[in-house]
Amino acid sequence: MSLMASKRMRSRLTKGFVYTFLVMASAIVIFxxxxxxxxSFKPIEEFFTYPLQWLSKNWTLSQYAGVLEDPKFLAxxxxxxxxxxxxxxxxxxxxxxxxxxxxxxxAPGGKSVLVGILSSQFFPPMIFFVxxxxxxxxxxxxxTIPGLVFAYLSVTLPICTxxxxxxxxxxxxxxxxxxxxxxxxxxxxxxxxxxxMSLPGILTAGLFAFVLAWQEYIFxxxxxxxxxxxxxxxxxxxxxxxHQIDYGRLMxxxxxxxxxxxxxxxxxxxxxxxxxxxxxxxx
Amino acid sequence: MLKGRxxxxxxxxxxTPLLVVLxxxxxxPALYNLGIAFSEYNAASNSWRYAGxxxxxxxxxxxxxxxxxxxxxLWVVGNVSLQLIIGLAVALALNSIIRFRxxxxxxxxxxxxxxxxxxxxxxxxxxxxxxxxLNDILLRMGLIEKPVAWLASPPLAQASLIVANTWKFFPLVxxxxxxxxxxxxxxxxxxxxxxxxxxxxxxxxxxFPTILPSISTGVLLSTIWAYNSFxxxxxxxxxxxxxATEIFGLHIFKLAFDAxxxxxxxxxxxxxxxxxxxxxxxxLKVVERD
Numbered sequence: 001m002s003l004m005a006s007k008r009m010r011s012r013l014t015k016g017f018v019y020t021f022l023v024m025a026s027a028i029v030i031f032x033x034x035x036x037x038x039x040s041f042k043p044i045e046e047f048f049t050y051p052l053q054w055l056s057k058n059w060t061l062s063q064y065a066g067v068l069e070d071p072k073f074l075a076x077x078x079x080x081x082x083x084x085x086x087x088x089x090x091x092x093x094x095x096x097x098x099x100x101x102x103x104x105x106x107a108p109g110g111k112s113v114l115v116g117i118l119s120s121q122f123f124p125p126m127i128f129f130v131x132x133x134x135x136x137x138x139x140x141x142x143x144t145i146p147g148l149v150f151a152y153l154s155v156t157l158p159i160c161t162x163x164x165x166x167x168x169x170x171x172x173x174x175x176x177x178x179x180x181x182x183x184x185x186x187x188x189x190x191x192x193x194x195x196x197m198s199l200p201g202i203l204t205a206g207l208f209a210f211v212l213a214w215q216e217y218i219f220x221x222x223x224x225x226x227x228x229x230x231x232x233x234x235x236x237x238x239x240x241x242x243h244q245i246d247y248g249r250l251m252x253x254x255x256x257x258x259x260x261x262x263x264x265x266x267x268x269x270x271x272x273x274x275x276x277x278x279x280x281x282x283x
Numbered sequence: 284m285l286k287g288r289x290x291x292x293x294x295x296x297x298x299t300p301l302l303v304v305l306x307x308x309x310x311x312p313a314l315y316n317l318g319i320a321f322s323e324y325n326a327a328s329n330s331w332r333y334a335g336x337x338x339x340x341x342x343x344x345x346x347x348x349x350x351x352x353x354x355x356x357l358w359v360v361g362n363v364s365l366q367l368i369i370g371l372a373v374a375l376a377l378n379s380i381i382r383f384r385x386x387x388x389x390x391x392x393x394x395x396x397x398x399x400x401x402x403x404x405x406x407x408x409x410x411x412x413x414x415x416x417l418n419d420i421l422l423r424m425g426l427i428e429k430p431v432a433w434l435a436s437p438p439l440a441q442a443s444l445i446v447a448n449t450w451k452f453f454p455l456v457x458x459x460x461x462x463x464x465x466x467x468x469x470x471x472x473x474x475x476x477x478x479x480x481x482x483x484x485x486x487x488x489x490x491f492p493t494i495l496p497s498i499s500t501g502v503l504l505s506t507i508w509a510y511n512s513f514x515x516x517x518x519x520x521x522x523x524x525x526x527a528t529e530i531f532g533l534h535i536f537k538l539a540f541d542a543x544x545x546x547x548x549x550x551x552x553x554x555x556x557x558x559x560x561x562x563x564x565x566x567l568k569v570v571e572r573d
Contacts, residue, residue: 018376019383025373026390029450032405033393035416039408052419098301107294113302115567120309122563124511126535126552130319130545131312154308161301186293215398217514222540233400237518240404247408254401265396 033258040064040251047247063252073253075227076235083145083231084213087152091160091209096202099165100190104176114165121158125218128154136223143229151219156209163208167201168194207264214260232257319549338550348551350526351534354441355510358530361445362452362509363502369449370456370501375490377457378464388461395454403518406447410434437527440520444528448515452508456501463497464490496569503566510559531555 039047040063042056067073102110132151133142141147171194179193195202217233224230236257239250295302323334342348373391377384394402409417410433418430433443467490475485513532516522522529522537529537531551539548 015380018379022373022376022380022383022387022391025376026387029391029393032402032409032450035409036401036405047414051423052414052416054416094301094304098298101294101297105294105297107298108291110294110298113298117305119563119567120305122507122511122559122566123309123313124532124552124555124559125513126511126532127316127549127556128312129535129539129552130549131315133539134315134319134545135312150308153304154312157301157305157308186297211396215400217398217400221517222536233398236400236404240407240518247411247414250404251408254404257398258401261396261398265393268396 036251036254039248040255042248044246044248063248064256066246066249067252067256072227072230073232073235076230076232077256079145079227079229080214080231080233083148083152083229084210086145086149087156087213088206088210090149090153091156092164092202092206095157095161095164095205096195097190099161099168100194103165103168104171104194105186114162117158118162121155121162125155128219129222132219133222143224143226145229147223148220148229148231151223152213152216155216155219156212159212160205160209163205164198164202167198167205170201171197204268208268211261211264211268316549316552319545320553321550323546334546338546339554341547342551342554347526347529347534351529351531351551354526354528355530357441358445358512358528359506359509361441362448363505365445365449366453366456366505367498367502369453370505371460371498373453373457374460374464377461378467388458391457392454394451395458397451399451399514400518402447402451403515406443406450406515407434407519410443434520435524437525440524440528444516444519447519448509448512451515452505455508456505459501459504460494460497463494463500467493499569500566503562503569506562507559507566510555510562 038054038056041059041061042053043058043060043062046053046056046058101107102114107113128151136142136147136150139147141150175197176189176193179189184192215233216231217237220231220234221237224234232253236250236253239246239253319331320338321334321336322331323337324331377388377391380387409415412418412430412432412435415430415433417433418427421427422430431439434440472485472489475488480488511532512530513536516528516530516533517536520528522533532555535548535551535555538544538551
C-alpha cells in the first residue's frame, strides 16, 4: 500500500470515528426528550412492567387530557404567558433606546456602563432572595403578576440590553449619518434606520427575554404560592411534590411547557453559534 | 465642549429609563441585601438594627455552612472539569467536519436552551430506581445486577446531579471553544503535520495555545453558572441525602425561607457573591485581552 493510500485510509477512519462520536453525543442529548415524549403517551399501567416497555402498546392521549383539564395547570399557563409577554415588552422598550444612546450616540463612558450592566447578569440570584421578598411584601406584590415582572426584569434587562447593543454596533455609521443629512431627528433615525437594520437582532433579544421569563423558576418558586400568580414551571414542581408522583401527567405537562420554546430556538441558535456564550440563563 | 456635553446628555437621556429600572430592580436590592447582612431583625418591634459581623460569625460557627461550602467546591470542580472535557471533545469533533456541522451543532445546543425545571424532571425520571430508564439500560447490558438508587446515597447523588448539570451546560463550553477554534491557522496545523507531528503534537503546539483564551472564558463562565446553581439540586434532591447536595444556593434558600433567618441568609449570599465577583473580574480581564 502506498503512503498516500494509507494516509487517505487513516483520514477516512478518523472521519468515521468523528461522525460516530457526534451521532452518539446527539443521541445522548436527544434521548431525555425522546423518553419524555414516549412516557407522555403511555397509559399508566405500562409504567410498572419489568423490564421497561419502551414503546407503548396502547398509545394514549389521556395524560394530556388530564393535564389540560386541570384548571390549576391552565391557570399557570395563563400566568406564564402573561408574565413572559409583559416582561418581553418591557425589556425591549427599555433596552432599545438605552442601547441606542450608549452605543450609537457614543455616550462617553457608555462602554463601561454596558459592561457594568452585563456583569450584573452574573450576579447570583441568591443575593436577591431576601431583599426581593421584603420589597415585594412591603408593596403587597407577593403572589402577584406585577411582583414577578419586577423580579424577572432583573434577569432579562441586562442580557437584553447587551444583545441589542451588540446588534446596533454592527450598523454602518454612514447609513445613520445619511439619514441625519436627510434631516431625520434622533427618533426618526431610530425608527427608519437603526431599528429596520437590526430587526433580526432585536427579535432575537425579544425571544430570548420571552424564553428566559417562560422558563424562570427560582423567583416564581419563592414569591408565588397560589394560582393567582403561580407559573407553569412551579406547578410542575408541585406535581412532583405530590405523594404519589404521576409521572405520565408530569411528562405531558413538561412536553407542553417545552413546546413554545422550539420556535424561538431556531432564531436563538444563530446568536449562540457566533460564540456569544455570555447570554445565559440563571438557575 | 458644548457639543461633547450635549452628546453626553443625549446619550444618557435615552438610557435613563433603563438605568432607573435597573437601579430599582438590581442595584437597590443588592445594596439592601448588603445592609441586611450586617443587621439583625427584631420580630417584637418589627425593626432592623445594626449587628456588625454577627451574621458572619454565626455562619463561621455553623457546621451546616461549612458543609455547603465543601459541597459547593466539589460541585464547581466536578461540573467545570466534566463540562470542559466534554465541551472540548465535542467542539474539536464539530470543528473537524464540514458536512452536517450545522445540524449537529443545532442538536447539541438543545440542552442549553432547555428549561431547568424540565431538565430536572427529565433526569429524576431517568434516574428513578424502579421505573427509570437508566437502570433499565444498564441492567439489559449486564453492567449492573440490581437497580441503583442514583439520588439516594450521598456521593452518588452528588455525582448524578453533576452529570445532569453537565448535560445542561456542556453546550456553553462547546460553543465558546468552537468559536475559538475558528482562529486556529490551518497552514500552521498542516505544517506541524508535515514535520511529522501526530494529532496530539499538533494539538499541543498549535491548537491549544490558540484556543487558550476561549478555554479560560469557557472555564470562567461554567464556574460562574456552577456557583449560581439552584434549580437542578432543589428539584432533584432538595439538598439531600444528608445535605450531600446542599450547595450554597440551597443553603441560603433554607436559611431564608425555612429558618427565616434573613440576616444569615443575606450574609451567606454575600460570601457567595464575593467568590463569584472574583471570577467575574478574571472573566472581564480575559475578555478585554481579546
